[in-house]
Amino acid sequence: xxxxxxxxxxxxxxxxxxxxxxxxxxxxxxxxxxxxxxxxxxxxxxxxxxxxxxxxxxxxxxxxxxxxxxxxxxxxxxxxxxxxxxxxxxxxxxxxxxxxxxxxxxxxxxxxxxxxxxxxxxxxxxxxxxxxxxxxxxxxxxxxxxxxxxxxxxxxxxxxxxxxxxxxxxxxxxxxxxxxxxxxxxxxxxxxxxxxxxxxxxxxxxxxxxxxxxxxxxxxxxxxxxxxxxxxxxxxxx
DNA sequence: ATCTCCGTGCTATAATGACT
DNA sequence: AGTCATTATAGCACGGAGAT
Numbered sequence: 087x088x089x090x091x092x093x094x095x096x097x098x099x100x101x102x103x104x105x106x107x108x109x110x111x112x113x114x115x116x117x118x119x120x121x122x123x124x125x126x127x128x129x130x131x132x133x134x135x136x137x138x139x140x141x142x143x144x145x146x147x148x149x150x151x152x153x154x155x156x157x158x159x160x161x162x163x164x165x166x167x168x169x170x171x172x173x174x175x176x177x178x179x180x181x182x183x184x185x186x187x188x189x190x191x192x193x194x195x196x197x198x199x200x201x202x203x204x205x206x207x208x209x210x211x212x213x214x215x216x217x218x219x220x221x222x223x224x225x226x227x228x229x230x231x232x233x234x235x236x237x238x239x240x241x242x243x244x245x246x247x248x249x250x251x252x253x254x255x256x257x258x259x260x261x262x263x264x265x266x267x268x269x270x271x272x273x274x275x276x277x278x279x280x281x282x283x284x285x286x287x288x289x290x291x292x293x294x295x296x297x298x299x300x301x302x303x304x305x306x307x308x309x310x311x312x313x314x315x316x317x318x319x320x321x322x323x324x
Numbered sequence: 325a326t327c328t329c330c331g332t333g334c335t336a337t338a339a340t341g342a343c344t
Numbered sequence: 345a346g347t348c349a350t351t352a353t354a355g356c357a358c359g360g361a362g363a364t
Contacts, residue, residue, distance in 0.1 A: 091329075108353080120330045122354075148354070 091116065092124050096152065099134065100160055104151035125150050133159065165248035172253045185255065192259040199267040209271050209293055213237045216267065225287075237272075237291040239264070244280045244287060257281060264289060 091114065098113050099105065107125060111118040128134040133156035136148045176184045202219055206212040213229050217239055220227035224245035230238050250256045257279070265274045271294055278288035 106353085116329090117331060118353085119332085119355090123330080126355095147352085 091120075092128060095121065095124050095128065096133065096156060096159060099150065099152045099156070104137065104149040106147050106149055110150070128156070131155075168246075168249045169252040172249060176253075184253065188253070188255045188259050191256075192263055196263050196266055199263065203267055209268065209291070210237070212268055212272075213239060213291055216264070235293060239289040239291060240278075241287040242285075247280060250281060254281065261289070264291075270294065 094114055095110060098110055102113075105113075107118040107121040110125075111121045114121065125134055125136075129136070132153055134150050135153045136150050138148050172184065175187055179186075199216065199219060203212050203215050206215050210231065217227040217229040220239075220241060224243060226242040228240050228242070230240075232238060244250065246256060261274065261276055265272075268274060268291060273292045273294050275290045275292070276287065277290050278284040278286055280287050
């Protein structure tokens with residue numbers, strides 16, 4: 087699908103915004119039919135979408151534009167900017183300032199998660215909702231219940247990977263957020279970790295016997311999970 | 325031989341304006 | 345108001361040219 091004409095088509099849409107097949111044909115030096123054939127293929131992949139506009143006599147003109155997925159094909163440097171900002175914060179405010187920043191983000195994230203998980207009454211419900219929230223944030227999360235009654239929360243993608251590499255406190259914070267949001271009824275352990283070379287991040291969530299309300303808040307922010315079974319060296323980021 | 329890309333020729337669709 | 349012609353564009357089927 088990545089032939090030259092489709093790339094030029096995507097570039098034309100990116101550079102000049104939504105256009106008709108006829109206009110695109112003029113830009114690319116091919117016929118409108120050829121353009122439509124490419125557009126159909128791109129639409130099938132969710133990279134472009136159309137909108138019909140009535141503009142006087144005749145059939146409404148069909149304007150083609152990039153979808154969010156289409157725009158995502160063009161590189162941005164959000165990750166690089168984030169890393170630069172983290173380094174700048176650490177440089178200007180010191181390690182303590184960075185820790186305060188992480189704590190602030192953790193508190194805000196936790197509050198949001200607690201709001202969304204408020205309706206879930208069981209641990210399974212909470213894990214399911216947590217997986218949904220994480221998926222909405224781009225983590226491609228899934229969950230399952232194992233035979234021993236524990237749960238696995240698996241994140242197949244890390245949308246903050248570059249930032250997490252630059253600032254490992256972010257990962258530590260995420261583990262703490264999970265533990266806090268699931269409450270005293272569960273114990274959370276990270277068993278796979280992208281930053282350790284694994285393909286994904288995975289968390290084992292084990293139910294804790296009711297009535298035992300040990301405070302884990304002190305422990306939860308203390309550092310990476312010890313029970314890491316992550317795969318050996320796989321130094322590949324993308 | 326097969327695949328990809330593109331063009332030709334035709335039909336379908338939709339809005340507008342003229343006519344009855 | 346209803347009908348038809350006109351205008352403009354989209355969509356489909358098919359085939360040719362060139363690359364692999």
